[in-house]
Amino acid sequence: MRKIKDLGEFGLLRELGLFGQKLPEGWIGPGDDCAIAPKSGGNLAITTDLLIEDIHFRLSTTGPRDLGWKAAAVNLSDLASMGARPLALTVGAALPKNLPFEWAEEFYKGLRECADRFDCVLAGGDTSSAEKICLSVTALGDMEGRSPLLRSGARENDDLWLSGEPGESAAGLLLLEKGLSGGKALEKCLRRHLCPEPRVELGLLLAERRLANSAIDVSDGVLADAGHISERSGLKVLVEAGKIPMSRELCACAAKSGADPFELALGGGEDYELLFTAPPKNREAILEIGKGLGLGVALVGKVEKGSGVSLLGEDGREMEPKRSGWSHF
Structure with missing residues (x-):
């Protein structure tokens, strides 16, 4: 039986059929830092990144405000590589039930600080509970008529x-x-x-x-x-x-x-x-x-x-x- 660890990230996506799939005209799919979706007057760049406790960060070494900044920044970096201007972020946060409210408050302060630095709107998201902190941030960017850097x-x-x-x-x-x-x-x-x-x-x-x-x-x-x-x-x-x-x-x-x-x-x-x-x-x-x-x-x-x-x-x-x-x- 094949295991995901033997395939690796790109091998997994390839085996799932995500590379080379037929997309609607104007779309660019998996294989770049962002997907590209056509919109009226141009293109929209879309990217999502995960941050999982004890895989991407440890609570013992990373404060919530810094983590909030980083959760936004890693997605904005994907937009940067495509040449897109940041528009908005949405945030999915699964948090332990006993996590102090002050932690969540500081985390969202860091998110907003990074979003504000790059004139980006914090537009919404979702919350749930989990045994460990799991964060999923999606960033939207406007190509403003520029061709994406692929x-x-x-x-x-x-x-x-x-x-x-x-x-x-x-x-x-x-x-x-x-x-x-x-x-x-x-x-x-x-x-x-x-x-x-x-x-x-x-x-x-x-x-x-x-x-x-x-x-x-x-x-x-x-x-x-x-x-x-x-x-x-x-x-x-x-x-x-x-x-x-x-x-x-x-x-x-x-x-x-x-x-x-x-x-x-x-x-x-x-x-x-x-x-x-x-x-x-x-x-x-x-x-x-x-x-x-x-x-x-x-x-x-x-x-x-x-x-x-x-x-x-x-x-x-x-x-x-x-x-x-x-x-x-």
Whole structure:
């Protein structure tokens, strides 16, 4: 008997027949960060994410207000990768009956703070009881006439770009799990894990100015998410190890926790940065956007004929990563 853990997330969806299904004209279904539904005057982007107690968070290390922010932010990050402007959130919350009311109150404060930061309406949802906290947030975004940035849009000879500094969130999680604290570097990594900043403005500009061919938000890890672009586009993605940005804060936190910063940057996940491909002719414009947003954007690889993801060392030889990313099962 086959088990879900043997199939993995995408294998499960494939076996259930969700990939390649016939959809009404104008719809884009499973396989991207959002589904796309046609509406009058444009398209609607729709995404849903789950947060389950003791799988995605622990009450011992994550406060309710931070969890509320994160529950909204991870969905807004999906909208960002498609180039959609956030419109609304709906929230399903199954909570233990004996959970203090103050916990729920703080959780919804965090939700509203993130929604307000991105001019997004908290439009409704549902509640129920459960043995552990189970959260399901759905986000709606407006493409406003822009073409969505799909994982399948990469083209041969595209550059591979990465926003921000990956690995800090994974380092923050290690600090929480090990009960370590102290110093500005550690505090930055903790905040990157607990309160990620979705790159909505970057996604909007990339789509509006038609600078990128494909995009994905980095939730599973840089290498794993590069693999999703590769699979959907039918091309090989080369990631150059020496070009992956690694912050001083990441290195300090990794040293404190006994981890390899390089492995955290490539496979830690939950960065909620944007990984995207673009024609080489757009390099200057992309760097200018990053400068205008006060956000680092790094050219970290390229796309070529073939399949899969290759990690290249500074000598151009292929490397074998110790950690490839998050697995849902």
